[in-house]
Amino acid sequence: MIARRMAWLCCSWLLLAAGCAHTVERGYYAPVDVPAVGGLGVLRQERDGIILDVACQGVYLDTVDGVKVRTTHLQLDVTRTRPTQVLFPVDGLRVDFIYGPGSDGDDARPNVRLDPAEVWTRKSVVHDAVLVNPWSNKSLDVFFDHPDPGLPIPPVVRFRWRADAPDGSTYGDVRFLRILEDDPRHPAPLPSSDKAFGVRDGYYFPGHGDLGVRRLRDSVEARRHYLFHDP
Amino acid sequence: MRFALFLGVLALGLATVVLLVDDQLEDVLRTQLARFSLDEVLAFEQLVVHSPEAASVRGATLRDPATGRVVAHVERLDATLDVDVSLTDPANPGVALTSLRGRGGRVLLRYEEGDLGLVRAAVALVDHIASIPVPAGAGPAPLPEIAFDDLEVVVHSEDFPLERYVGASVRVVTVGDPADHRIDVVVDAGPRSGSLRLLFGRDGLRRMEADALRLSPALTTLDPAGQDILRQGFSPRGYLDAVADLETDRAWGALEEAYVDTEYVPFLLGPARIPFEVDEEGLLLIERAVFGFEAGEVVFSLRADADTATMRIDVDDAVFEERFLLLVPGYEDWEDVTCEDGGTFECHLDLVVAGDPAEVAVTGDGGFHIERVDSARWGLVAEDVVGRFEVTDQDVLSFPEVSARFSGGRLRGSGTLDLADDEYRLSLAAEDLDFGRLHASLVTKYEPGTVAGWMQGDLRARGRLHDPDSFLGEGQFSVRGGNFWETNTFEQILKVLTLSRGQDAHQRVETSFTVKDKVVRFDPLAIQSDVLSLAGSGTVRFNERIRFELRPVPVGLGMFGQVLDTLKEELLVKLEVRGTLDDPRVTAIPLNIVARPFRRFWSFLFGEPVDG
Structure with a gap:
C-alpha cells in the first residue's frame, strides 16, 4: 500500500517536473531590411503623409473566451503628417504565415491567412476602422488569432495594411523573419522588468510562450501600448 | 511716388524754360510761380542760364502742399534744353511754351513710410501747370510738349537709398483739343523698371496706368486715398500692372513678382502675384494672392478700408x-x-487689424510635422514631432495634441499660451522611454554604458514666458527593468554601503515630484532592486545642486547572503546625498533614534542589530 502510494507520489512529481520543464515555444521576429541591433526590431514605412512603424511581438499562445489560440501580435505606431484624416480599416489589416518548402524537400505548407481578431488603440477597442486625425499619432495593438494552437510557428510573417485618405488609398507590405536565440535581436533570457510594466528591450513579456488569458489590464499610467496579458 | 519725381522734373523744366528768356528772368520766374501759386509746391535755389537755349537748375525742391515738407530734391539738372519759346507780350511774361527737351540730371525723392506728400505734391504741380493761362490774345495754345531723357532718380528713405532708376524718361503730350487741357505724362522708368502713364484732364489727374512698373517699397501709389492701416503693416515690392481711374475712384490690377515685408511676419514673403481691386468706397480687395516660395505656397486674401483690414492666410502642405x-x-x-x-x-489664419495704433486680432488653426528637433545643450533629440495648433479669439494659442518620438519612446503633450500675458500651461507624458539612451544623452554624452531601463512619467506645469522663476510643475515618473547603478549617484551609494552592483537588471525607481522656485522636489522616492531598496525624498535645484535623504528598507524574500550581511551592518543608517548632479557626495548617518520602531522589527527578525 505504502509502496503504491509512493509510486503514485513519484509519478506525480515526475509529471509535475516534466510540466515545469516544458517551455511553450514562442516565435520572435525581426523585420526584413532592418539592421540587426539589440532589442525589438521596428520597420518604418513612410508614404503619402503616413509614417507607420511596425513591430512584431511574436507568435505565441494565449486564451481568448476560454479557448487557447495561436496569436500573432503586431504593434503599430501611426503618424499622420498631412492636414487630412486617414482611416485604417480593420479589414485592410492582414497577416499571412508563410512556411515555404520544408527542410526535407516536402511541398511547402500552405500559407495561412489571418484577419484581425482584436484591434486596440491604447485602451479602446476598434471594430471597423482606426481613425488617425491630421497631425497626430496613434498606437495600435493588433491581434491575429488562429483557432489551432498547434499551428506551427512560421518562419515568415507577412503583414499587409491599407490606409484610406481623401486623396486615395495607400498600401503597405512588411515581412518579418523569425529570429532564433543566437540572433542578437532575440530577447535576452530575462523576464520583463516587472509585471506591471511588461516590457524589456521593447519585447512584450519576453520569455513567455503562453501568455494566458487576453484582456486589457488596468493601468493608471500613460502607455503607448498597454498590457493585455498577465502571464 | 515715382511719377511725382518726374512731375517735379517737369516743373523744373518749365521753370528753367521761363528763365531762359532773359538773363534776368529768374526774378520773373519766381514772380510767376507765386502768381500761379506754384511756389507752394516748387522752389529752387539757383538757376543758371548758359544761353538762350541752355540752362541748369540746382537745389530745386518740391513740397507737399499740405505739410510744406520737402518731398523731392533736384540735386542737379544739367540738361541741355532745346527750347522753342514765343513771347507775345514781353511786358506780361505769360509763357506760351511749345516744346521743351532735356537730357541728364539727378533727382532725389524722399520717401517716408506712410506719407502721401509726394503724391499730393505731384498732383498739385501738374494741376497748376495745366491751369497756367495762356497770354491774353494768344488764343488757345497747346500745352508744351516736353521730353526729358536719361534721368537718374533715387528714391531715398530717411536713412538710405531704397531704389535707383537709371535712364528714366518723361514725355508730356497734349491730347486732343488744347482747350480740353488733356495731358498724358508717360514716365518710362528705365530698363526693367516699367512705365507709368498719367492722364490729366481739365480737373487734374484723372487716371494712372502702370505697366510692369517696378515698385518699392510702399503701397503709396496704390493708395492715394490714404489707408494708413495698410501702410503701417505692409510694404510690398514688385512690378505693378494697374489702372487707377480717379474719375470713378476705382483701381484694379496686380503686383507681379511681389514681395511683402510686413511687421506681422518675421521674414519676407514672396514672390507672389497680388491681384487687387479698389472700389468706389475705397475698399481694397485682394483675392487669393499666391506667394510661392521654396517651402510651398501661401495664399493671401485681404479686405481693407481706411479703418480695418481683414486678412486671411492659408498655407497648405508646405515644407x-x-x-x-x-x-x-x-x-x-x-x-x-x-x-x-x-x-x-x-496654417489657416484670420487677422483683423484695426485701431490707431493698429491692434491685431488673430484666429485660426494649423498643424505641423517637424522631422527633427535638437537641443544642443541637453544632447536630446526629438523626431517626427507632429501636432496641431489653434489661435482663439481670446488671444490664446493652444496645442491640443503634440507628440514626438523621443529616446526610443514617445512624448505626448498639450498646452496653451495666453498671448496677452505670456502665461502658459502644459501637460506632458513620457511613454516607454529608453532610460539608457536618455542617460547617455544627458550624462555620458553617448559614451557606451550599461545603464538601462524603460521610463514612463508625466508632467503638468504652468508659468510665464521669459520668467523661469514662475515655473510651477508636478508629476511622476518611474524607471523599470533598469540597471542604473552605474549612474553617478547610485554608484556612490553602493560604495558607501560597501555593496557590489549585482547582476540583476530589474531595478526600479518610482517618484512623484513638484517644481517650484527653481527647485525640483522628489517625494516620495523609492528605489528597488535585488541588492538594495531605498526610500526617501530630495531636491534638485535648477543650478544642479542636489540634496537627498534616503533610508534603506527591507527587501523582499530571498534576500540573503550579501544582502543579509549588508542589512545587518548598514540598515540603520540614512543616506545623505549632497553636491551636484555631476559630483554627488554620499554619506551614511546612523539613525539610532529615528529607526527605533524599525529596530524592533529587525530584532524580531534577526536579533539585536549592530549600530551603524
Missing part, C-alpha cells in the same frame, strides 16, 4: 522651415533648440 517658428511667441528664447527644415506645415 516645414524653422523660420516659421519665429511666429511662435517666445521661440527666440529657445536658444539651444534647433529645428531642422523638413516635414510639413499648414
